[in-house]
Amino acid sequence: MSLEKYWNDALKKVSTTMDAGKAMWLDFINYTGDDGDVVLLSCDAEMYKENFENNCRSTVQKALDDCAGRHIEIILSISEEEENPEPVNVKKQPKVQPRKKNSYLNKNYTFDNFIPCENTMFAYNAAKAIAINPGSSYNPCLIYGGVGLGKTHLLESIGNYIEEKSPDKTVIYVTAETFTNDYINSLAGKKIVDFRIKYRKADVLLIDDIHFLDEKISTQEELFHTFNDLYESGHQIIFTCDRPVSELPNFTDRLKSRFTRGLNLSLTAPDYETRVAILKRKCEEKKTRIYDSVINYIAENVKTNVRDLEGSLTTLIAYANLLQTDITLDIAKDQLKHLITAPTASEQDISIVDITKVVASYYNIEPTQLRSKSRTAIIKDARNVAIYLSRKITQYSTTEIGNFFNRDHSTITHSIDNIEKEKKTNAELAASLDTIETKIRSKSR
Ligand code: ADP
Ligand code: MG
Numbered sequence: 001m002s003l004e005k006y007w008n009d010a011l012k013k014v015s016t017t018m019d020a021g022k023a024m025w026l027d028f029i030n031y032t033g034d035d036g037d038v039v040l041l042s043c044d045a046e047m048y049k050e051n052f053e054n055n056c057r058s059t060v061q062k063a064l065d066d067c068a069g070r071h072i073e074i075i076l077s078i079s080e081e082e083e084n085p086e087p088v089n090v091k092k093q094p095k096v097q098p099r100k101k102n103s104y105l106n107k108n109y110t111f112d113n114f115i116p117c118e119n120t121m122f123a124y125n126a127a128k129a130i131a132i133n134p135g136s137s138y139n140p141c142l143i144y145g146g147v148g149l150g151k152t153h154l155l156e157s158i159g160n161y162i163e164e165k166s167p168d169k170t171v172i173y174v175t176a177e178t179f180t181n182d183y184i185n186s187l188a189g190k191k192i193v194d195f196r197i198k199y200r201k202a203d204v205l206l207i208d209d210i211h212f213l214d215e216k217i218s219t220q221e222e223l224f225h226t227f228n229d230l231y232e233s234g235h236q237i238i239f240t241c242d243r244p245v246s247e248l249p250n251f252t253d254r255l256k257s258r259f260t261r262g263l264n265l266s267l268t269a270p271d272y273e274t275r276v277a278i279l280k281r282k283c284e285e286k287k288t289r290i291y292d293s294v295i296n297y298i299a300e301n302v303k304t305n306v307r308d309l310e311g312s313l314t315t316l317i318a319y320a321n322l323l324q325t326d327i328t329l330d331i332a333k334d335q336l337k338h339l340i341t342a343p344t345a346s347e348q349d350i351s352i353v354d355i356t357k358v359v360a361s362y363y364n365i366e367p368t369q370l371r372s373k374s375r376t377a378i379i380k381d382a383r384n385v386a387i388y389l390s391r392k393i394t395q396y397s398t399t400e401i402g403n404f405f406n407r408d409h410s411t412i413t414h415s416i417d418n419i420e421k422e423k424k425t426n427a428e429l430a431a432s433l434d435t436i437e438t439k440i441r442s443k444s445r
Pocket of ligand 2: 151152153208209
């Protein structure tokens with residue numbers, strides 16, 4: 001049975017109780033269909049989605065559940081028209097394929113507009129290979145890397161590609177947070193069977209940001225079973241995570257071993273040429289022209305990740321639109337000064353040796369003692385600090401750091417976790433860490 005009636009009833013219900021300033025955002029939301037226990041909505045712009053999420057969702061959710069007599073999930077996506085918020089005179093391209101009713105994917109994320117660099121070319125090609133032939137050679141697959149490096153983009157590109165080429169395949173994209181909420185709600189509503197059917201019917205299951213599940217042991221347990229079920233039926237599973245799974249301290253070993261069984265793809269920050277190419281591409285997408293000098297300036301100074309690159313561009317375009325002016329290099333420098341700080345240490349190639357020198361001198365010991373087997377309290381403490389700072393400041397993996405300190409990578413992870421925990425309650429340690437870090441960074445200037 002269609003859920004539209006419940007949706008309309010819910011809207012009626014909230015219209016009398018909700019603050020008008022909040023309720024107005026509901027006018028921008030369209031009901032587009034439903035899928036089992038999920039109501040699908042769309043709106044034309046990010047702004048409407050944001051306001052719906054902040055002002056309306058919780059009230060409407062409650063009303064909808066009351067009207068239906070059970071929990072109904074609400075999924076709001078931004079319709080394709082919005083994704084090109086472009087001027088009226090631009091003729092819209094015909095859509096290649098109508099948006100599938102049950103597609104929760106962001107259609108903006110495609111292989112075409114993902115620009116790989118040398119370091120990410122392998123990940124990009126492997127992701128494409130999976131999309132062309134899901135469930136075959138690279139199953140499961142884990143894409144990991146820091147924030148804003150394109151994990152979601154690549155993950156959803158796979159989903160979009162499969163949906164376009166094989167519309168008969170069921171692609172499910174969820175964030176780990178949605179998966180968790182879904183699971184909790186299904187338990188609360190005694191709908192665990194429905195939950196299992198929903199996820200296990202996927203031909204391709206894409207779960208974004210699984211680090212969110214760290215410490216959520218019972219959701220991990222459920223994911224483990226979902227995983228086995230899909231894997232055994234040859235269905236494709238792809239996850240993203242902000243670090244290698246081995247570095248998730250509170251993941252069960254059996255789930256970790258499931259993840260590491262497959263293909264692990266790492267994404268790293270793009271190099272200079274790729275940053276320029278990405279900026280140019282984003283300008284094209286936004287149909288904006290920006291001087292090369294400005295593009296080069298951004299690419300030279302914003303090195304952290306692609307999200308920050310995009311953020312810089314958005315800031316400048318907003319400024320130019322508001323003041324109806326061209327973006328000159330001076331304007332760019334002025335507008336981005338809050339974003340562009342002195343280069344961080346990792347960009348200046350601080351080595352672990354540099355770090356151990358400063359740490360050893362701070363604790364009044366010899367650098368070689370940090371790599372020794374000694375378990376004397378002071379050396380152990382200093383070693384933990386050196387390990388922690390090596391991970392924080394450099395780009396080395398825990399395995400590489402382990403090689404340096406003559407320890408395996410789980411000992412390294414353990415040391416990092418210990419410091420992370422202790423510095424929250426031990427102000428003295430926190431202050432020492434700050435002092436040492438500042439010394440390391442200033443030495444490298
Ligand atoms: P993550 O999930 O790793 O935090 P996202 O996939 O959300 O990062 O990427 C952040 C933004 O940067 C998105 O708008 C995405 O389209 C863009 N982006 C990231 N990497 C690339 C790339 N290599 N080429 C083009 N755009 C990219
Ligand atoms: Mg993401």
